[in-house]
Amino acid sequence: MTAPAYGGPATGRSPGDSTVARAVVTGIGVVAPSGVGADAHWRTVLAGRRRTGPISLFDASGYPTRLGGEVADFDPSRYADNRALVQTDRWTHLGFAATALALADAGLPEQAPDPYAWAVTLASSSGGNLFGQRELQRLWSSPTRTVGAYQSIAWFYAASVGQLSIRHQAKGPCGVLVAESAGGLDSLAHAVRTVRRGASVVLAGATECPLSPYALACQLRSGLLSAETDPERAYGPFDAAASGYLPAEGGAVFVVEEWGHATARGARVYGEVTGWGATHDAAHTTAESAGDPQQYARAMRLALGRAGVEPADVDVVVPDALGVPRYDRSEAAALRSVFGGLAPPVTTHKSLTGRAHQGGPALDVATALLAFAHDTLPASAGPDTVAEGCELGFLRAARRPRHRLALVCARGFDGFNSALVVRGAPPSGTEQR
Structure with a gap:
């Protein structure tokens, strides 16, 4: 591929200033109710197709909110082996997939050729809800009164960052941002700072899976969820009939790359x-x-x-x-x-x-x-x-x-x-x- 002619100043400097590293997006990985992959997501957006419906990850019939956005027909085994899957939550499975898609889109290998030049900076709200729900139910309902060995790491809000760092051998500065929904943007801002500090490639963005009995109950306590039963009317921002939001899983992961590193390998640039x-x-x-x-x-x-x-x-x-x-x-x-x-x-x-x-x-x-x-x-x-x-x-x-x-x-x-x-x-x- 040939990198397109692309210019414009980076943050806070003049176009001729080359003293600050520029951070560009060269890969997009989407795993969301709108589809798996950037292609599928874009088609959904253009067509205006609604992808919310009855929650199927658990029985939500007894809850005021019974609708949500799920990633349909998601097969995590396409993106990680069984050993990794049994140790992690669906939220991390979505992260495995989004990251693999982003790296492929960017034309980068699955593992870092220079591990200390790659970093991971993701955002997370609440961690591995489905995994944690299952283990806590086992703790209080089974005679053994135990949880699995992976409960402590699968539920932990930084689990996806750790797993992706290991999986892709990204040993540069890694971290997780927690700012509820705002963190999905903060992660990209932090990725730019990480590039300016010397990283060549940063995996940034966020995935979520807030669809479990416990997670839904926590969200309901805020009073912000919609109890509307018609998917066509349930979630309407800025609309006269707006009544709250519907919870959803998924998100996107990006390859944020230092400009010189990207152009040297002829990468496609989405933007800066x-x-x-x-x-x-x-x-x-x-x-x-x-x-x-x-x-x-x-x-x-x-x-x-x-x-x-x-x-x-x-x-x-x-x-x-x-x-x-x-x-x-x-x-x-x-x-x-x-x-x-x-x-x-x-x-x-x-x-x-x-x-x-x-x-x-x-x-x-x-x-x-x-x-x-x-x-x-x-x-x-x-x-x-x-x-x-x-x-x-x-x-x-x-x-x-x-x-x-x-x-x-x-x-x-x-x-x-x-x-x-x-x-x-x-x-x-x-x-x-």
Whole structure:
């Protein structure tokens, strides 16, 4: 492959400044309700196909929320051997798959040729829920009163990072970020910092599997989940009929690569992470909370400022899109304050897949980068009727980008706010994903 002509400043420096390493995305691995692989995800987004439905990973008939987004027909044995699978949770299985797909997409080997030049930086909300549920049930229901030897590592929120580091021999700086949904963007920002500190390749992003009795009960306690039984109406961010979100599994993993390393091997470049911002509300989430729009807007401004771009330059905003009326109004207010008199061009597809916590924003970044690769900004999957206070520039039809800039936004439980600016590379015109 030949790397396309691609330029533009990296964060906080002039185009001619070569003193700061640039971090580009060369591989995308998607494992989500929208499909396995970037191709399948993109087709779902373009078609606006809803992939949520009755939860099947366990019997959810006794719960107020019985719908969710699952990865259909997922076969983890295609991506890891049985020894690794029995030691780990489905959340990590999804990570095995997304990482394998990302490395293949980037044209990189399964194992690092230079282990100390590769790193892993993922985000996680709650770890191995299904595995932990099974083991704790065995502890309290069986005469032996024991758990399996792998309970301590399979449930642990850093398990996927550790497993992927071992599997791919990535022995550089590795870590896990925990900021509820906001961490899915923080992981990519940290990947850029890791590249600037000397890494050649960083595996970044997030997968989640919050679909177990325990995990669902924890989410229900927040009062933010939808109890609607019609999949077509259950999750509608910014819609007048919005009633909460649907939980989902999956996410995306990216190969974030140092620019010189990528061009030296002729890699295909999807785009560059050029700016990011993270703030905190400094307040616990309560039953009346809606997030602090000022702190959320501040994260967006930080991301735009570090990218060296103006709000008017942004082709599309991919919002957090919680689907809870008061949070949707708060998010809309934050966006309007950043974009001033402009109507922010917004597209969201969470209603198609459900909300995968940390995995959701990673999936949004994949959508933005694929949109630039295909030279097409996809239409938003709703709202059908815009709720009062949520008036934004929702894309009602696909269109071409102008500046190839996307602002991806996310918020996490208990006050986390993150925003990320990605600049898409010019489309190759010869290769479609």
